[in-house]
Amino acid sequence: MFGYSVQNNNRNPFLGLTEEQGPRHASNPQQSLHELEKSIIEPDKIEDVSDTVTEKNDIPGKVNSKSSLQGSFVITMGLFSLVLFFWLVSLATLIVTMHSCREDSILCLPQISFQLSSETPIARALLVKAEQALRLISYIAVDLGAHPSEDGNVFVNPHLREMAIKKNMQNPTEFNSVFNYLKTVDTLTTDNIFRLNFFGYCKDQLAKGSTVCKNEWGLDFVSVLLRDAGDQLSQITSDPELGRQLVGESFVKAYRGILKQASNLNLQDRKLENAIQLSRVSKIIPLLVFITCISKAVDTVLMIVVMGFYIWKRNGHANIITILLNVVFGIHLITLITGFLSVVLETEYFIKLSAIGEQTGIAVVVLDVGSYVVFASAFANVIVCFLLLITISKRPYS
Known part of the structure; x- marks a missing residue:
């Protein structure tokens, strides 16, 4: 009537486009609708998203610490070397201390x-x-x-x-x-x-x-x-x-x-009981220190075997190394207990002996350098215990 024709403005509710705005090469409107729906999610973009996720997981700061220790030669040898170092030093000082203050010794490290x-x-x-x-x-x-x-x-x-x-x-x-x-x-x-x-x-x-x-x-x-x-x-x-x-x-x-x-x-005399107790403790302490030295010597030999086995056959023998380390740790528990008992008994012995000296005024009693060697050895046993637990739990040798 006014000189122009009304165009068909029917829109597809899914696409939000008029049929004329669809793909020009589509001969059928339903076919073009199907192709556009397929193009909403593209497979190439899905692969790109998955790649970005894996890249985020590969960030060094996000890696699991346990998996990062496994297979590390440097960390494994470092832990083995620390354990062996503490054992060798404490074993050598204990042996020198035990053999000192004797007729055939040239050194005296008294307790x-x-x-x-x-x-x-x-x-x-x-x-x-x-x-x-x-x-x-x-x-x-x-x-x-x-x-x-x-x-x-x-x-x-x-x-x-x-x-x-x-x-x-x-x-x-x-x-x-x-x-x-x-x-x-x-x-x-x-x-x-x-x-x-x-x-x-x-x-x-x-x-x-x-x-x-x-x-x-x-x-x-x-x-x-x-x-x-x-x-x-x-x-x-x-x-x-x-x-x-x-x-x-x-x-x-x-x-x-x-x-x-x-x-x-079984006489009920306090002074006599103290004398009997001090005499017994004076013989128990050396035996405990002797057992500590023996167990440390055995552990030292086993640790050298473990290190040699790991260097010789690095791959595929993690289970054998784990078994050996468990044996080493079991023997070390004996070292830990005997070392702790020797420190406790020696401290108690010194306290009672010094108390007798102070009460009567007959003697002045002091701890000497050898006792500090025993205390330091017991402290080294605790450090080695933690190092062994870390090595066994993290398994850096696997």
């Missing part, structure tokens, strides 16, 4: 050191009684080796005469007198420092500037004092070595026999 004191009345009374008992017992040594001189007034010992001649003394006869020699037995004097270790002790003679070391259950301080006095008294016998066995060892055996008999009788 405990003490020096007798006479500052209090109780301490002076105890020392006087001990010296009187020592003088009484010394007559045994006199009977074992002393001989009367030509005038029949002075007891003379041929061995002491030789000692006096070697020391270039002006009056060997005076030195040879048994009773004069007894005055030189300095076990109970305050001029000595006794350094106690597991299987031996050393006595620093401050007045003479010399050091004497003997083999004994060194932490048993009463046995140490008896051994030292007996060994000095054995010098007045005709045969010092025989006298040492008869005098020094007999003193120690007699003391231990008294404690054993008292323990069997």
Whole structure:
């Protein structure tokens, strides 16, 4: 009517387009609708999306830490080397410490050191009684080796005469007198420092500037004092070595026999019970340290085997290495327990011994360098335990 025709504005409700705006090459409107619906989601774009997801998962910061440790040669050898290092260092120091303070050793790393004191009345009374008992017992040594001189007034010992001649003394006869020699037995004097270790002790003679070391259950301080006095008294016998066995060892055996008999009788005496307990603990501690050394030595050998096996056949033997590491960890638990018990018992022993010294004033007791070696070894056992747990759980060798 107005000179123009109305166009068909029918729109497809799915496409939002007029039929004339569809693909021009489509001959059928329904066919063009089907093709457009297929083009809404393109397979190529789906692959691109999946690729972006995998790329996000491959970001180094997002990788699982457990999987990153597996198959790492550097991390595996680092953990093995740390474990082996702690074991070798602690084992070497423990062996040196255990063998020190003995007759055939050139080094002394004592656990405990003490020096007798006479500052209090109780301490002076105890020392006087001990010296009187020592003088009484010394007559045994006199009977074992002393001989009367030509005038029949002075007891003379041929061995002491030789000692006096070697020391270039002006009056060997005076030195040879048994009773004069007894005055030189300095076990109970305050001029000595006794350094106690597991299987031996050393006595620093401050007045003479010399050091004497003997083999004994060194932490048993009463046995140490008896051994030292007996060994000095054995010098007045005709045969010092025989006298040492008869005098020094007999003193120690007699003391231990008294404690054993008292323990069997179950006497209700606090001081006697403390003496029995200290004597037992002094023998248990060295045995615990010895077991610790043995277990560490076995673990060290096994760890070297594990490292050699891993280097030799790196791939495909993770299960065998895991079994070996479990065995190593089981043995290390023994090391951990014995090391912990040795530290606890040695600390308790020191506390009780120092308490006796403070209450009576007869001795000053201190921890020495050897005890710190034992404590450091126990701490190293804890570190190694964590390193082994990390190695077994993370399995970097697989």
